Amino acid sequence: MTSIPRLLRWAAVPTIVLLAGCGGGGPGPQPPPPPPVGCAAPTSISLSVGGHTVVDPGASNGCIRFPSVASGGADQEYLVAMVSGSGLVTSTGVSSGYTLKASSGASAAPPPAVGPLPVGQAVRPVDDAVRFHQNLRRREAELAADPSLRVPLAVAPIAAVPPVLGSQRTFSVCSNLQCTAFTQVAAEARYVGTKAAVYLDLTVPGGDNLTQGDLNELGQTFDQWLYPIDQTAFGSESDIDGNNVIVILLTDAVNALTPDCSNGRILGFFWGGDLLTSTGSNRGEVFYGMVPSPATAGCTIATRRNTMDRLKPTMIHELQHMISFNQHVLVSGGTTGEVAWLNEGLSHFAEELGGRLIPASECQGFVSCRSQYSSANLFDAYEYLEDSEAHFLVFPSASVGTLPERGAAWLFVRWLADHWGTDSLGTNVTRSLVQTSLTGATNVQLVTGAPFATLVAEWLLAVWTDDLPGFTPLNVRISYKSWGFRAVFLANCCTQNAAFPRAWPADAALIVGPFTRSGTLRGGSGKHYQVIQPGGAQVLDLTLARDAAGNPLDPSVAARVSVIRIR
Numbered sequence: 001m002t003s004i005p006r007l008l009r010w011a012a013v014p015t016i017v018l019l020a021g022c023g024g025g026g027p028g029p030q031p032p033p034p035p036p037v038g039c040a041a042p043t044s045i046s047l048s049v050g051g052h053t054v055v056d057p058g059a060s061n062g063c064i065r066f067p068s069v070a071s072g073g074a075d076q077e078y079l080v081a082m083v084s085g086s087g088l089v090t091s092t093g094v095s096s097g098y099t100l101k102a103s104s105g106a107s108a109a110p111p112p113a114v115g116p117l118p119v120g121q122a123v124r125p126v127d128d129a130v131r132f133h134q135n136l137r138r139r140e141a142e143l144a145a146d147p148s149l150r151v152p153l154a155v156a157p158i159a160a161v162p163p164v165l166g167s168q169r170t171f172s173v174c175s176n177l178q179c180t181a182f183t184q185v186a187a188e189a190r191y192v193g194t195k196a197a198v199y200l201d202l203t204v205p206g207g208d209n210l211t212q213g214d215l216n217e218l219g220q221t222f223d224q225w226l227y228p229i230d231q232t233a234f235g236s237e238s239d240i241d242g243n244n245v246i247v248i249l250l251t252d253a254v255n256a257l258t259p260d261c262s263n264g265r266i267l268g269f270f271w272g273g274d275l276l277t278s279t280g281s282n283r284g285e286v287f288y289g290m291v292p293s294p295a296t297a298g299c300t301i302a303t304r305r306n307t308m309d310r311l312k313p314t315m316i317h318e319l320q321h322m323i324s325f326n327q328h329v330l331v332s333g334g335t336t337g338e339v340a341w342l343n344e345g346l347s348h349f350a351e352e353l354g355g356r357l358i359p360a361s362e363c364q365g366f367v368s369c370r371s372q373y374s375s376a377n378l379f380d381a382y383e384y385l386e387d388s389e390a391h392f393l394v395f396p397s398a399s400v401g402t403l404p405e406r407g408a409a410w411l412f413v414r415w416l417a418d419h420w421g422t423d424s425l426g427t428n429v430t431r432s433l434v435q436t437s438l439t440g441a442t443n444v445q446l447v448t449g450a451p452f453a454t455l456v457a458e459w460l461l462a463v464w465t466d467d468l469p470g471f472t473p474l475n476v477r478i479s480y481k482s483w484g485f486r487a488v489f490l491a492n493c494c495t496q497n498a499a500f501p502r503a504w505p506a507d508a509a510l511i512v513g514p515f516t517r518s519g520t521l522r523g524g525s526g527k528h529y530q531v532i533q534p535g536g537a538q539v540l541d542l543t544l545a546r547d548a549a550g551n552p553l554d555p556s557v558a559a560r561v562s563v564i565r566i567r
Helices: 006-010 128-144 212-234 304-331 340-357 369-386 403-420 427-434 440-448 452-465 485-491
Strands: 052-055 063-066 076-084 095-104 168-174 182-192 196-201 246-250 286-289 509-511 515-522 526-533 540-545 559-565
Touching: 052 452, 076 095, 076 452, 076 515, 128 304, 128 340, 168 246, 168 286, 182 212, 182 246, 196 212, 212 246, 212 304, 212 340, 212 427, 246 304, 286 304, 304 340, 304 369, 304 427, 340 369, 340 403, 340 427, 340 440, 369 403, 369 485, 403 427, 403 440, 403 452, 427 440, 440 452, 452 526, 452 559, 509 515, 515 526, 526 540, 540 559
Parallel strands: 196 246, 246 286, 509 526
Antiparallel strands: 052 559, 063 540, 076 526, 076 559, 095 515, 095 540, 168 182, 182 196
């Protein structure tokens, strides 16, 4: 891997100039200036290179002190993450403004003050596909809270045998983005395997239609790879209709949910209402998928091959949702499914497992199965890291996350699996997270035995320092075991038509002396800063408050400051 020069790696604010420090030449030793005024009872940072700490600013009047550096001594560099450690899910998300100030004693050559920096870029609007899945998860939670809707297993409405190849059946399919209305779809069983029963709508539009070979390929991929991977990683699905298979219904009713694709396209979905006795329920395990359709001005994913290539990652993602609903609600008796941020993180983790475990021979037309199954996660993670402060990890209950927030959720679940896993993939962690009635931060805390706020603070350090050339943290948790993100982004950037515009997406605000910046803490997420103490610098105090007037932070955001010494 090509190393990134050290100064470029951290020089995130191009308008800041580091002035060369003068030597300590003078008439002799001079008494140090007094420490900064107005920072009472700070938490003092004393770290070896590679060491880290997590500080609760509420316990130190919001003040953290970095040590002075002897005249002529080597520069000291720290990565600092300002984090909201709140795992609370609310309708709008936990968030609060903050102001960070840095003040220091005189140094040999004090750098200029840095004014407030821009707070984030515009967030991509939510498209129809994301909005539809928001509605599904929200509606599932409402239905799961009603015990009268649980399906009595003894009176399952479908015969307790696998469907017969060539038999026909009528399904109810969501016909609006709220899934409050349904259309009836007649379909034929075209493939019946060990776990998959692939049904094709009898009235799909003409054109580049799926062939019998396509349907066999889809069913065999599910039986041989997708189902075993998800079952190992998360547990078993329900079988409330007693037929021992999962129905894969391919229908243009899915296409009709986003008819012109001008605001996103729904590729496929699972709906928990099918496992209850709610209106529109098919009282069985069903995955709904799109079919090829004639191209329109806004729809380009219309060919047979594109449809097949996209259905497979979608199925492994949605199967996790199906298993999760069964384990949380039907098996463990929970009154709700897993909260959206963790539920989506686990489903994106399922996509990654597909990329890791399915052999390349199954992913013709792609560079690798990682490209087919996992590349979307890397794009989402890149967007999150471009401006982590603008996004939640613990996103609001009224959302299933923007794409950057889904990237954050995948990054977090992957990190948990890396460090609490007992196998190479960490699937013991994901099984424990799914096979429970607990949800969200409480669920994560039980599985890891660590406070959620501490986990988030360490994770945000790990995201940045993973694969950092020339650096090794003293604690392996401040890294990823399974990825080298810098190497991946670097290998796919910076040329015409490259996937990524920069070798590393994240910018850190540079602090080398007096400094003020206002920002926003959002649940489970935060902002990175780079602190440099040059030779001859006196102590540097960082003061974190809710506003410029110095009012204390809102306790609900569970603010934490994580610090790791880089050099």
